[in-house]
Amino acid sequence: MIELDGLTKRFGPVAAVDDLSFTVRPGRVTGFLGPNGAGKTTTMRLILGLDIPTSGTALVGGRRYRQLIRPLRQVGSLLDATAVHGARTAHDHLLSVAVSNGIRRSRIPEVLELTGLGSVASKRIREFSLGMKQRLGIAAALLGEPPVLMFDEPVNGLDADGVRWIRRLLRHLAADGRTVLVSSHLMGEMALTADHLIVIGRGRLLADLPTQSLTGSSARADVLVRSPRASELADLLTARGAAVTAEDDGGMAVTGMDAAAIADLAAAHGIAVHELAPRQPSLEQAYLDLTADSADYRAAATAARAEAGP
Amino acid sequence: MTAVASSAAEPVTPSLAARARDVLAFEWVKLRSVRSNCVTLLVAAIATIGSTAVVAYTVGHAPTPPPGGAFTALTVSFLGYAEYGVIPVSVLAVLQFTSEYSTGLIRTTFAAVPRRWAVLAGKAAVTGAAALVAGEVLAFACFFLTQAMLSGRHRGVSLAQPGVPGAVLAGGVVLCACALTGLGAGAVIRHTPGAIAATLVAIYGLAGACLVLPAPWKGYAGRFTMPFAASQVVALHRQPGLFSPAVSMVVIAAWPAAALLAAGLAVTRRDA
Numbered sequence: 364m365i366e367l368d369g370l371t372k373r374f375g376p377v378a379a380v381d382d383l384s385f386t387v388r389p390g391r392v393t394g395f396l397g398p399n400g401a402g403k404t405t406t407m408r409l410i411l412g413l414d415i416p417t418s419g420t421a422l423v424g425g426r427r428y429r430q431l432i433r434p435l436r437q438v439g440s441l442l443d444a445t446a447v448h449g450a451r452t453a454h455d456h457l458l459s460v461a462v463s464n465g466i467r468r469s470r471i472p473e474v475l476e477l478t479g480l481g482s483v484a485s486k487r488i489r490e491f492s493l494g495m496k497q498r499l500g501i502a503a504a505l506l507g508e509p510p511v512l513m514f515d516e517p518v519n520g521l522d523a524d525g526v527r528w529i530r531r532l533l534r535h536l537a538a539d540g541r542t543v544l545v546s547s548h549l550m551g552e553m554a555l556t557a558d559h560l561i562v563i564g565r566g567r568l569l570a571d572l573p574t575q576s577l578t579g580s581s582a583r584a585d586v587l588v589r590s591p592r593a594s595e596l597a598d599l600l601t602a603r604g605a606a607v608t609a610e611d612d613g614g615m616a617v618t619g620m621d622a623a624a625i626a627d628l629a630a631a632h633g634i635a636v637h638e639l640a641p642r643q644p645s646l647e648q649a650y651l652d653l654t655a656d657s658a659d660y661r662a663a664a665t666a667a668r669a670e671a672g673p
Numbered sequence: 674m675t676a677v678a679s680s681a682a683e684p685v686t687p688s689l690a691a692r693a694r695d696v697l698a699f700e701w702v703k704l705r706s707v708r709s710n711c712v713t714l715l716v717a718a719i720a721t722i723g724s725t726a727v728v729a730y731t732v733g734h735a736p737t738p739p740p741g742g743a744f745t746a747l748t749v750s751f752l753g754y755a756e757y758g759v760i761p762v763s764v765l766a767v768l769q770f771t772s773e774y775s776t777g778l779i780r781t782t783f784a785a786v787p788r789r790w791a792v793l794a795g796k797a798a799v800t801g802a803a804a805l806v807a808g809e810v811l812a813f814a815c816f817f818l819t820q821a822m823l824s825g826r827h828r829g830v831s832l833a834q835p836g837v838p839g840a841v842l843a844g845g846v847v848l849c850a851c852a853l854t855g856l857g858a859g860a861v862i863r864h865t866p867g868a869i870a871a872t873l874v875a876i877y878g879l880a881g882a883c884l885v886l887p888a889p890w891k892g893y894a895g896r897f898t899m900p901f902a903a904s905q906v907v908a909l910h911r912q913p914g915l916f917s918p919a920v921s922m923v924v925i926a927a928w929p930a931a932a933l934l935a936a937g938l939a940v941t942r943r944d945a
Contacts, residue, residue: 412787413780414944429787432686433695440784446777448707455706463699463785465687503781 369419379405381566387544392537394557395546398654402566403546435464439504440513444496449489460503474502493520511542530556550650564654577649585618589638596634696795717761724753725815729822738828746830750819751844758811759851766800766852767868770859780945789940801853808848816841836909843906850925857932861939
């Protein structure tokens with residue numbers, strides 16, 4: 364369990380993390396979402412005691428990270444996969460991490476196998492691709508079999524197989540009863556992996572809710588209809604209380620009536636239907652709506668800085 | 674959750690000694706697993722021995738024996754050591770922190786050992802011990818090599834002579850002191866080039882500046898620098914104008930102590 368209470372980090376006048384309070388619970392994958400620069404990485408650094416908060420607290424298993432004894436047995440984390448010494452072999456890197464927390468050495472081949480790095484254990488890390496470094500970082504996080512895991516943008520640099528692998532791994536870790544916090548700026552990825560979402564923008568909490576309710580709560584669900592006799596069908600639909608909006612490509616977006624009712628209505632009047640597709644509002648759209656303000660602010664601020672610059 | 678937590682958590686809190694062992698093992702594995710560290714030490718040893726042999730040959734074949742003062746049959750043993758041994762080992766020590774800051778590995782280190790003074794202590798212990806061993810090996814190697822070459826010319830001194838073993842031992846300690854000064858500078862400055870420059874200024878630059886001062890000031894200021902103090906502790910006879918060998922030893926210890934103190938304040942207070 365990770366508990367944040369009023370966590371704030373200021374760099375000069377800028378609040379990178381602004382009065383953030385939330386709880387990450389065990390047994391599920393929690394997605395930590397926000398646009399680039401929203402404060403996700405800073406929040407994780409504060410949880411790990413790497414940065415010192417301006418105010419507020421971050422507790423892991425009820426304690427501040429800096430007070431943990433042999434912390435890698437409590438919290439496994441991957442912040443930056445490239446933050447390794449290229450001259451070391453993968454095995455030696457993991458060995459140093461293991462001995463630092465009194466973790467048995469037999470865990471090293473286990474995590475190497477688990478992350479698919481068994482055959483490159485004695486290779487220098489500088490020869491690794493970004494994807495292999497991500498796997499190595501995940502191997503290091505898993506060394507201490509910690510009940511809490513935290514990954515910052517773990518799918519960066521992974522190929523399609525790697526992305527599927529990490530998705531399964533995260534779900535498996537959560538099913539084990541572990542607390543899993545995964546950050547991403549990609550909604551689509553989190554939609555497939557996370558059970559619960561925490562969305563931040565400009566360092567502030569925007570949403571803390573189950574993944575499904577981000578779409579369920581939205582009024583955007585509709586049905587896409589294409590028909591050669593579209594205007595006729597549209598009249599019939601509106602007559603029965605549905606709302607019809609013409610789309611640019613000739614289709615109609617229908618709300619207020621489900622696909623079955625639309626099909627029955629069209630059949631009853633002998634109108635051919637070429638396409639009939641119920642559409643969930645995309646999580647992507649819901650996420651963009653949520654973060655629009657903070658992203659706009661960021662774009663405007665960047666533009667202003669660029670103008671003010673030399 | 675509870676099942677996972679209890680299986681992973683320690684049944685008992687490990688003792689302070691066990692945790693100290695963890696940190697020492699951590700730093701030791703990191704030091705020995707970078708091949709360039711070992712190569713640097715090897716090159717330093719070869720350069721030191723080689724330059725020492727050249728100095729010994731030159732002194733042995735000079736028309737007159739060493740004149741005395743700071744320049745005796747004993748102290749010429751350390752002329753090669755003082756630069757070819759000290760510079761690479763000090764740079765190696767600087768890198769123990771700066772290479773972790775430049776790669777970002779320092780965040781892995783602080784996540785593994787969140788008590789940062791323990792990281793500093795662990796690095797100081799491991800790097801200091803490695804430098805001390807290297808220093809003593811090199812100091813004795815340089816001494817025996819030089820004296821073997823000089824004794825053929827009847828100019829050498831023996832290890833059996835009073836004061837000689839202490840002087841050679843002190844020579845090894847100086848290398849450790851220089852390394853720890855570099856380690857501290859690396860932690861404070863974090864960038865490799867800046868930290869190396871600062872370390873070399875502290876070890877050599879200040880003494881070099883003192884050398885060009887007029888007569889009384891040269892010694893007044895110079896005796897606080899590492900090379901002046903080192904020349905006193907490796908000499909058999911006390912040199913005028915400098916601190917006593919004992920106080921010079923304190924000067925030699927004060928440089929790394931100050932660097933490590935500054936490092937302790939820096940690493941515990943700054944964001945990683």
